[in-house]
Amino acid sequence: MTSLTEENYLKALFHLSSKKGEVTVKDLSNELAIKMPTVTSMMKKFSEKGLVKYESYKPLKLTEKGSRAAGLVIRKHRLTEMFLVEKMNFGWEEVHEIAEQIEHVKAPSFFEKMDQMLGHPKFDPHGSPIPDKEGKLEWKQFSKLSEAKAGDLFELQAVTNSDTSFLSYLNNKNFYLGLHLKIVEIEEFDGSVVVSFGENKMEVLSNKVAQGLLGEILNLDS
Amino acid sequence: MTSLTEENYLKALFHLSSKKGEVTVKDLSNELAIKMPTVTSMMKKFSEKGLVKYESYKPLKLTEKGSRAAGLVIRKHRLTEMFLVEKMNFGWEEVHEIAEQIEHVKAPSFFEKMDQMLGHPKFDPHGSPIPDKEGKLEWKQFSKLSEAKAGDLFELQAVTNSDTSFLSYLNNKNFYLGLHLKIVEIEEFDGSVVVSFGENKMEVLSNKVAQGLLGEILNLDS
DNA sequence: AACTCTTTTTATAAAAGCCTAAAAGATTAG
DNA sequence: CTAATCTTTTAGGCTTTTATAAAAAGAGTT
Numbered sequence: 439m440t441s442l443t444e445e446n447y448l449k450a451l452f453h454l455s456s457k458k459g460e461v462t463v464k465d466l467s468n469e470l471a472i473k474m475p476t477v478t479s480m481m482k483k484f485s486e487k488g489l490v491k492y493e494s495y496k497p498l499k500l501t502e503k504g505s506r507a508a509g510l511v512i513r514k515h516r517l518t519e520m521f522l523v524e525k526m527n528f529g530w531e532e533v534h535e536i537a538e539q540i541e542h543v544k545a546p547s548f549f550e551k552m553d554q555m556l557g558h559p560k561f562d563p564h565g566s567p568i569p570d571k572e573g574k575l576e577w578k579q580f581s582k583l584s585e586a587k588a589g590d591l592f593e594l595q596a597v598t599n600s601d602t603s604f605l606s607y608l609n610n611k612n613f614y615l616g617l618h619l620k621i622v623e624i625e626e627f628d629g630s631v632v633v634s635f636g637e638n639k640m641e642v643l644s645n646k647v648a649q650g651l652l653g654e655i656l657n658l659d660s
Numbered sequence: 661m662t663s664l665t666e667e668n669y670l671k672a673l674f675h676l677s678s679k680k681g682e683v684t685v686k687d688l689s690n691e692l693a694i695k696m697p698t699v700t701s702m703m704k705k706f707s708e709k710g711l712v713k714y715e716s717y718k719p720l721k722l723t724e725k726g727s728r729a730a731g732l733v734i735r736k737h738r739l740t741e742m743f744l745v746e747k748m749n750f751g752w753e754e755v756h757e758i759a760e761q762i763e764h765v766k767a768p769s770f771f772e773k774m775d776q777m778l779g780h781p782k783f784d785p786h787g788s789p790i791p792d793k794e795g796k797l798e799w800k801q802f803s804k805l806s807e808a809k810a811g812d813l814f815e816l817q818a819v820t821n822s823d824t825s826f827l828s829y830l831n832n833k834n835f836y837l838g839l840h841l842k843i844v845e846i847e848e849f850d851g852s853v854v855v856s857f858g859e860n861k862m863e864v865l866s867n868k869v870a871q872g873l874l875g876e877i878l879n880l881d882s
Numbered sequence: 883a884a885c886t887c888t889t890t891t892t893a894t895a896a897a898a899g900c901c902t903a904a905a906a907g908a909t910t911a912g
Numbered sequence: 913c914t915a916a917t918c919t920t921t922t923a924g925g926c927t928t929t930t931a932t933a934a935a936a937a938g939a940g941t942t
Binding site (some may be wrong): 663694695697698702713716718721 | 889897899901902907908
């Protein structure tokens with residue numbers, strides 16, 4: 439059986455792996471705010487359980503089994519988020535923390551039922567993909583809004599992080615997934631982006647925000 | 661913060677208190693299948709936390725605070741059961757175990773939302789009352805089917821235990837809450853009860869079963 | 883090859899839960 | 913009312929989980 443703590447290590451491994459490919463003990467230590475020796479010994483345990491491939495001084499790698507286990511935790515988390523938003527009417531900014539709790543519940547049929555009620559969704563409310571029942575993730579390649587050029591049309595399809603504060607910020611601007619943004623201008627010196635959308639609405643977004651918005655660039659010309 | 665283990669002690673205390681008034685360390689030990697010394701030390705901890713009144717060699721008593729805390733755990737459990745049955749289409753025999761897990765989730769808004777979606781239910785799917793937001797329980801006085809007399813009409817309103825096996829047994833006989841049973845006969849020697857219901861259906865129930873069925877005796881005559 | 887920086891090892895530790903055996907208290911029978 | 917018996921608590925210990933700091937070992941670099 440995998441404990442709550444172990445599930446959190448798995449999630450962190452999963453996230454770091456997809457971001458950087460290589461994951462070191464140090465990375466994990468930073469991500470989880472747990473000292474390196476602690477992480478090292480947990481990785482030995484994981485290695486014995488066959489969840490990671492680990493040799494001293496070398497980067498960690500999730501094994502097939504570990505990847506599956508991690509994917510299933512993420513799956514529980516994201517299914518829960520979707521359920522909370524779609525079936526219980528929570529706002530997308532509220533669900534991350536609640537799901538953080540529910541993801542550790544040991545009751546497969548509960549998550550099965552959610553999945554079924556939701557019609558086997560492929561994405562969570564923040565546009566993050568939901569791993570399948572094998573824990574496997576299909577990667578959709580998103581573009582960042584920060585990569586768009588003036589004149590482009592951009593469809594917002596996901597966000598890079600689900601912090602309450604970031605999502606509330608987007609709520610305030612009336613942003614939602616599926617929204618189409620026209621890139622009016624990009625400031626050279628700081629990378630901020632001016633976008634227009636809806637009925638004459640216009641916003642200036644910092645580069646940081648623009649990097650956090652994912653979607654598709656619908657090139658008009660070219 | 662109260663741990664999962666502590667919540668289980670609280671639940672047990674709550675159940676035993678309502679059944680027998682007096683709860684001893686021994687009772688608790690039996691109920692939880694944990695040795696007495698372990699229970700004793702946990703009760704000292706509870707006493708320090710102000711959850712029980714405990715003096716050596718005397719029966720335990722939940723304090724106001726303890727009673728409230730226990731009631732709130734039960735509330736989470738029963739709300740969850742109701743939600744699983746009403747909103748997610750689980751069978752009443754499946755939900756106990758799932759709720760046993762979910763009841764420990766620390767996310768008040770989650771349970772709040774359930775309560776709201778369910779229209780602030782007063783009973784769970786097995787007819788057990790749901791404590792209010794203060795953890796207080798309104799006691800409804802049920803009669804046992806085993807107390808009925810031949811000729812009585814009995815409305816099934818609750819069951820004393822929610823074990824999967826018992827509920828599946830009732831499912832097989834097509835029993836459900838709200839069903840009206842006519843008591844045809846009571847066997848003197850073993851207390852078994854013969855009931856008829858619906859369209860010519862008839863069943864013989866052992867005394868044990870009859871003691872597990874709660875409801876109202878609708879006296880026809882007298 | 884020596885020095886520095888990073889990572890692992892080793893040795894501890896604290897908390898949570900639980901247990902057995904011994905001691906102390908309560909109860910009951912003579 | 914006192915001794916024998918039964919019950920409950922105290923004392924002490926064990927295991928697991930998760931974490932740490934300080935020492936040792938390895939890698940990398942000049």
